[in-house]
Amino acid sequence: MKIASNCLLAIVIVAALAGCAPKGDALYARAEKSLTAGEVNAAVIDLKNLVKDEPQNAKARALLASAYVRGGDTTAAAIEVQKAKDLGAAPESILVPDCYVKVAKAEFQQAIDGCAPDKAAAGNKPDLQIVQGRALLGLERAAEAKPQFQAALAERPNSLDALLGLANATYAVDGLPAAKAVMEKASADIQKTSQYWLSMGGIDTQGGDFAAAEAAYQKALDTAGKGGDGNTRLFALGSLAETQLRLGKLDEAKATAGELAKAAPANPLAKQLRGQVAAAAGNLDEARTLLEQAVAAMPENTQARTMLGFVTLQQGNLGQAEMHFQSVLANEPGNVKAQQLLAETRARQTTPEDGLESLKASLQGDNADPSLLATAGRMSLASGDREQALAYFTQAAAKSGTAQSSIEIANGYLMAGDLDRAIEVLEKMPAGGEADLQREMLLAMALLRKGDNAKATTQIDQLVTKQGSDTQVRNLAAAVYAAAGQTDKARAQLNEALKLKPNDPAALVNLARLDLQASKFADADKSFNKLLEADPKNLMATVGLATSAQMRGDAATAEKWLRQASTDHPDSVEAQLALAQFHVATRDFGKAKAVIDAAVKKIPDNAALYNARGLTQMGLSDLPGALASFKQALTLAPKAYGYSLNLARAHLANRDVDAALGTINEVLKSEPRFTPALAMGAATSIQAGQLEKATGYVERLRQAAPDAQGTLAMEGDLALAQKRYKDALGFYRKASATGTNSQLVLAQYTAATLAKEPQPEKVVQDWVAKNPGDINAVTVLAENYQRAGNTSGATALYEASLAKAPDNVVLLNNLAMIYSATDLNKAADYAGRAYKAAPKAAAIADTYGWVLFKQGKTDQALAPLREAAKGLPNNAEVQYHLAAVLVAKGEKAEALSLIKKALAGQLPPAEKVAAQKLLEQLSK
Numbered sequence: 001m002k003i004a005s006n007c008l009l010a011i012v013i014v015a016a017l018a019g020c021a022p023k024g025d026a027l028y029a030r031a032e033k034s035l036t037a038g039e040v041n042a043a044v045i046d047l048k049n050l051v052k053d054e055p056q057n058a059k060a061r062a063l064l065a066s067a068y069v070r071g072g073d074t075t076a077a078a079i080e081v082q083k084a085k086d087l088g089a090a091p092e093s094i095l096v097p098d099c100y101v102k103v104a105k106a107e108f109q110q111a112i113d114g115c116a117p118d119k120a121a122a123g124n125k126p127d128l129q130i131v132q133g134r135a136l137l138g139l140e141r142a143a144e145a146k147p148q149f150q151a152a153l154a155e156r157p158n159s160l161d162a163l164l165g166l167a168n169a170t171y172a173v174d175g176l177p178a179a180k181a182v183m184e185k186a187s188a189d190i191q192k193t194s195q196y197w198l199s200m201g202g203i204d205t206q207g208g209d210f211a212a213a214e215a216a217y218q219k220a221l222d223t224a225g226k227g228g229d230g231n232t233r234l235f236a237l238g239s240l241a242e243t244q245l246r247l248g249k250l251d252e253a254k255a256t257a258g259e260l261a262k263a264a265p266a267n268p269l270a271k272q273l274r275g276q277v278a279a280a281a282g283n284l285d286e287a288r289t290l291l292e293q294a295v296a297a298m299p300e301n302t303q304a305r306t307m308l309g310f311v312t313l314q315q316g317n318l319g320q321a322e323m324h325f326q327s328v329l330a331n332e333p334g335n336v337k338a339q340q341l342l343a344e345t346r347a348r349q350t351t352p353e354d355g356l357e358s359l360k361a362s363l364q365g366d367n368a369d370p371s372l373l374a375t376a377g378r379m380s381l382a383s384g385d386r387e388q389a390l391a392y393f394t395q396a397a398a399k400s401g402t403a404q405s406s407i408e409i410a411n412g413y414l415m416a417g418d419l420d421r422a423i424e425v426l427e428k429m430p431a432g433g434e435a436d437l438q439r440e441m442l443l444a445m446a447l448l449r450k451g452d453n454a455k456a457t458t459q460i461d462q463l464v465t466k467q468g469s470d471t472q473v474r475n476l477a478a479a480v481y482a483a484a485g486q487t488d489k490a491r492a493q494l495n496e497a498l499k500l501k502p503n504d505p506a507a508l509v510n511l512a513r514l515d516l517q518a519s520k521f522a523d524a525d526k527s528f529n530k531l532l533e534a535d536p537k538n539l540m541a542t543v544g545l546a547t548s549a550q551m552r553g554d555a556a557t558a559e560k561w562l563r564q565a566s567t568d569h570p571d572s573v574e575a576q577l578a579l580a581q582f583h584v585a586t587r588d589f590g591k592a593k594a595v596i597d598a599a600v601k602k603i604p605d606n607a608a609l610y611n612a613r614g615l616t617q618m619g620l621s622d623l624p625g626a627l628a629s630f631k632q633a634l635t636l637a638p639k640a641y642g643y644s645l646n647l648a649r650a651h652l653a654n655r656d657v658d659a660a661l662g663t664i665n666e667v668l669k670s671e672p673r674f675t676p677a678l679a680m681g682a683a684t685s686i687q688a689g690q691l692e693k694a695t696g697y698v699e700r701l702r703q704a705a706p707d708a709q710g711t712l713a714m715e716g717d718l719a720l721a722q723k724r725y726k727d728a729l730g731f732y733r734k735a736s737a738t739g740t741n742s743q744l745v746l747a748q749y750t751a752a753t754l755a756k757e758p759q760p761e762k763v764v765q766d767w768v769a770k771n772p773g774d775i776n777a778v779t780v781l782a783e784n785y786q787r788a789g790n791t792s793g794a795t796a797l798y799e800a801s802l803a804k805a806p807d808n809v810v811l812l813n814n815l816a817m818i819y820s821a822t823d824l825n826k827a828a829d830y831a832g833r834a835y836k837a838a839p840k841a842a843a844i845a846d847t848y849g850w851v852l853f854k855q856g857k858t859d860q861a862l863a864p865l866r867e868a869a870k871g872l873p874n875n876a877e878v879q880y881h882l883a884a885v886l887v888a889k890g891e892k893a894e895a896l897s898l899i900k901k902a903l904a905g906q907l908p909p910a911e912k913v914a915a916q917k918l919l920e921q922l923s924k
Helices: 002-020 024-036 040-053 058-071 074-086 091-104 108-114 122-138 142-155 160-174 176-184 194-206 210-224 230-246 250-263 268-280 284-297 302-314 318-331 336-349 352-363 370-382 386-397 403-416 419-428 436-449 453-467 471-483 487-500 505-517 521-534 539-551 555-568 573-585 589-602 607-619 623-636 641-653 657-670 675-687 691-704 709-721 725-736 742-754 762-770 775-787 791-804 809-819 824-837 842-854 858-871 876-888 892-904 909-923
Strands: none
Touching: 024 040, 024 058, 040 058, 058 074, 058 091, 074 091, 091 108, 091 122, 108 122, 122 142, 122 160, 142 160, 160 176, 160 194, 176 194, 194 210, 194 230, 210 230, 230 250, 230 268, 250 268, 268 284, 268 302, 284 302, 302 318, 302 336, 318 336, 336 352, 336 370, 352 370, 370 386, 370 403, 386 403, 386 419, 403 419, 403 436, 419 436, 436 453, 436 471, 453 471, 471 487, 471 505, 487 505, 505 521, 505 539, 521 539, 539 555, 539 573, 555 573, 573 589, 573 607, 589 607, 607 623, 607 641, 623 641, 641 657, 641 675, 657 675, 675 691, 675 709, 691 709, 709 725, 709 742, 725 742, 742 762, 742 775, 762 775, 775 791, 775 809, 791 809, 809 824, 809 842, 824 842, 842 858, 842 876, 858 876, 876 892, 876 909, 892 909
């Protein structure tokens, strides 16, 4: 009975509570009171219940619109405003929310015209002053906006909206420090809110003071508390984590992201923020997964989708990246970031011209965004049109843009080589702000390129004095000192950065790179391993360790680390290509192809992978496969002209000159001034002896790039083919005046020799003196000495180079050939070392086998000479060497066939005599 009584009592209490719940006017009054007290969520709940019961209540819908505005949900507010209007709500009741909605929709002039503060009731006047201020800011009339916010704040000292508006207007008029001063004068009540500290964190971030921003975001988090507004807490956690990453506090950022995951494991906004943190930390696979989940839950969230597109772009998944950016632009056609990223994606998929084409509609008129103009300039520059690029940069520089757009414009001028204009743009930028470090870096780099090392380093010294506690500043200083050739100072800056933050990723990587340049491989490995301790899947560290191993000749360790990178980042095109390129460098084309085939299965629509597969198939002499792969790459990226030229190379390897020229001409139909295609067409025609066609290509090349080194060199090649040797030499010398290289040096030597110039070898001697590691040049010079009878000079040259490159098979082989006439023991040593290093190289096998035969080791000589004869079936000298060994072994029938084959070809005089004697001997 007692239990039953208790149950009855409970039912009565519930009924009484239900009966006491406010309805109608009472519920409206309670919501109005909640709004006055700042309890927006409570007001929204009451009003939503009220309009659910009374859907025709215009007054309630008007107040609900105001509540949505106060809560920042202008989309919902716009819906309620329209419903209130349709129901005949009093105009004054919807004036404020309607005005806020106008501003949210960027209807700035309509807001100014229809939301005059002097027409509003006294209580609404501050709201309309805030609206006016926001509208004026939207029209870039900050000086007029400022008094509106000041008046609103005077009326409502605890209005965060008025305070933020005044800070924004002050920033536009007086700069960031003045804006921060406005925020610091906030009332005590405002400073108790999380939103205030989030705003302070944003200001500090924009000012580049990330330490202060970290403190502000932590304060926002503390103020929100565990029971605070969910989205505010999540935003504070996300902002804090991102700021910690900027400070190089990787462990702290991961811990904060962990708190974010605990706070809202399924919340799509939290996943977006966690994805942003993962992307900033370089964990692209994790970032992509989180952002895909966020976008699936919030398909209209353009920020999350833009970030997802950026991550997939970084991973090389260009098709998906393009899809995401297009989706963003379908909803927000004016989204500048998405437009820039879409242009970059298309440029990488096909050509810079396609990237530029995607921007052109947004570049028309006076309102073109400076950042988009800068991007158009960069695309024009990449397509070879410097004049158009400079026009875009100049147009962008004339506009009033953001600090970031100024950085982009200055960087464009730097890329175009217009150093003075780059410096001018950077020096006009106000000091301070989030872009300050980028500004300092670009300015220093511009000064360095101009040759003013002293000014560049002095400027960096001043920056270090002001902000030396920032690891980013130390890394920047190190980069400048390294570029100026002051590696000791660069190393000191990086060590200081590591004192501030022992695991700073940038400092560790930069220090390791300096050590690699100095061949301090153990020290470089120590830095890379320290980075891996903090981040076991760090791609820069694993690839860095592979590079270190390759530089010290440890191929096995290099392969181990590249395999680790490939395993850790299975969806990273860059990681897979790095491993494949390693195998290509070691001539193991089979392994390279296996890596790429596996990557293609995971990422089937990546043109770069098919292009790489084609290159490996060419290494495997699988020309049909290579042709198919290059064609597939072009199907995915039809305007990727580099892939077209690889297809042309495959046709050439297949001895199909017409198909190669046809492919080149298809490129030139779309891009008549594409100099790599013109140069390849000219070179192909020259090699095929089609000199008339070659002349046409060279003339077009001259029109497209008259003073380019490549054009002058190609004119030299054409003149050489036409036997105009002196003209060829003149072109090569003119090309070398802009900066010579091994190929031009050897071309000058050939032309000078054929032109019968005195001392043609002088240019090679001068080059080898400065570049003793250039094996091709060393070999050419040594052969010149040998032809002149200076065998000792050739030997000394080879041995000096061998001391620097002890495993170089060309040097070993050539020394063996020289010593085979004077010292068979030395010859056998050198030839054996070469054969051990490259047993499949037919020419090296021939030298080794012939030296063994001359030593009387006939049985040992047979196997390498058979390999050589198989590998070089049309080389008369190699066939003669095998025949001589077979004669010595009594295998006369096979020897006779080979001797006849050798004598039908081109033999050196001495060996021709020996071969004829053998033939006579065998014919008896």
